[in-house]
Structures are given as C-alpha cells and as structure tokens.
Amino acid sequence: MSADNQQAGNFMSLKFAAKSENESFARVTVAAFVSQLDPTMEEITDLKTVVSEAVTNSIIHGYDGNPEGVVSISAEIEGDTITLVIEDQGRGIEDLELAKQPLYTSKPELERSGMGFTIMENFMDEFDLHSEMGGGTRIRMKKRIVSKKALYN
Numbered sequence: 707m708s709a710d711n712q713q714a715g716n717f718m719s720l721k722f723a724a725k726s727e728n729e730s731f732a733r734v735t736v737a738a739f740v741s742q743l744d745p746t747m748e749e750i751t752d753l754k755t756v757v758s759e760a761v762t763n764s765i766i767h768g769y770d771g772n773p774e775g776v777v778s779i780s781a782e783i784e785g786d787t788i789t790l791v792i793e794d795q796g797r798g799i800e801d802l803e804l805a806k807q808p809l810y811t812s813k814p815e816l817e818r819s820g821m822g823f824t825i826m827e828n829f830m831d832e833f834d835l836h837s838e839m840g841g842g843t844r845i846r847m848k849k850r851i852v853s854k855k856a857l858y859n
C-alpha cells in the first residue's frame with residue numbers, strides 16, 4: 707500500500723487560523739503524514755521543529771499576532787522525499803538576506819533568538835524562501851527520509 711503511494715506520489719494540504727494553539731496541531735499533522743515513509747525519531751523531530759518555526763514566524767511576524775490571518779501548509783511525498791510548503795499572506799519580508807542571518811530578529815523585545823531560518827536551512831536538505839512586502843511569505847523545503855528499515859536491516 708505505502709509502496710504504491712510512494713510511486714504515484716502523495717500529498718496533503720491544510721489551512722488554519724494564525725493562532726498559536728494551532729502550532730502543535732500543524733507539526734503533529736505533518737509528523738503523522740510523513741510516518742508512511744517510516745522516518746527515524748530524529749527525522750520526525752527535525753520536521754516537527756521546522757514546521758513549528760515556520761508556523762510561529764507566520765503567526766508572530768507575518769500577521770503580527772492577528773488571528774484573522776490564515777496559514778497554509780502543503781506536503782508532498784515523492785519516493786523517499788517530503789516537500790513542505792508553508793505560507794502566509796501577511797506583511798512579507800523586506801530584506802531576505804538579512805532575515806536569514808543567524809541571530810537576526812526584528813522582534814528582540816519578544817525574546818526571539820533569530821534562529822528560525824537557520825534551523826530550517828540546517829534541518830532540511832533544500833530550503834527556499836520567497837517573500838514580498840505586503841504579499842506574504844512562502845517557504846519551500848525538502849527532506850529525504852532514510853527509512854528505519856534501511857538503517858536496521
């Protein structure tokens with residue numbers, strides 16, 4: 707069954723209100739979706755962390771805490787690779803290179819550490835950030851999952 711899914715590709719998509727209580731829902735949903743690739747605990751933890759970072763960014767930066775905002779996630783599995791797209795229609799990012807710098811944060815008063823994008827770049831195999839002022843932000847990331855079966859057999 708899962709082999710068929712992998713050959714044909716598989717996807718899911720999700721839209722939810724930009725409320726912090728939805729962050730854990732988002733990361734658990736992605737973890738459940740990727741479970742068909744039989745990921746290791748470490749891979750699951752990495753994926754949950756990047757989802758959490760990206761969704762938190764949309765909520766606190768993209769929408770400045772306005773719960774009327776909508777965050778969407780789509781995930782696609784092709785072979786052993788998961789592609790995640792996380793997007794908002796919020797304020798957008800003025801300077802992408804600056805935003806990606808480790809330790810850069812525009813909200814030091816909220817005790818952010820400025821490490822969200824650095825974590826996403828490090829935990830995933832591919833990371834692509836697209837944003838326009840007033841037009842929202844879209845992050846596309848890919849990770850190859852090394853199945854537990856491959857590790858232990």
Ligand SMILES: Nc1ncnc2c1ncn2[C@@H]1O[C@H](COP(=O)(O)OP(=O)(O)OP(=O)(O)O)[C@@H](O)[C@H]1O
Nearest residue numbers: 763764767768805811812818819820821822823843
């Ligand atoms: N979805 C977004 N919409 C608008 N601005 C964003 C968005 N995501 C990130 N940014 C901008 O990029 C900066 C860097 O993001 P990053 O996640 O690396 O750090 P942070 O969120 O400030 O801190 P941390 O993630 O460590 O709590 C943010 O401070 C913010 O200015």
Ligand SMILES: [Mg+2]
Nearest residue numbers: 759763822823
């Ligand atoms: Mg962040």
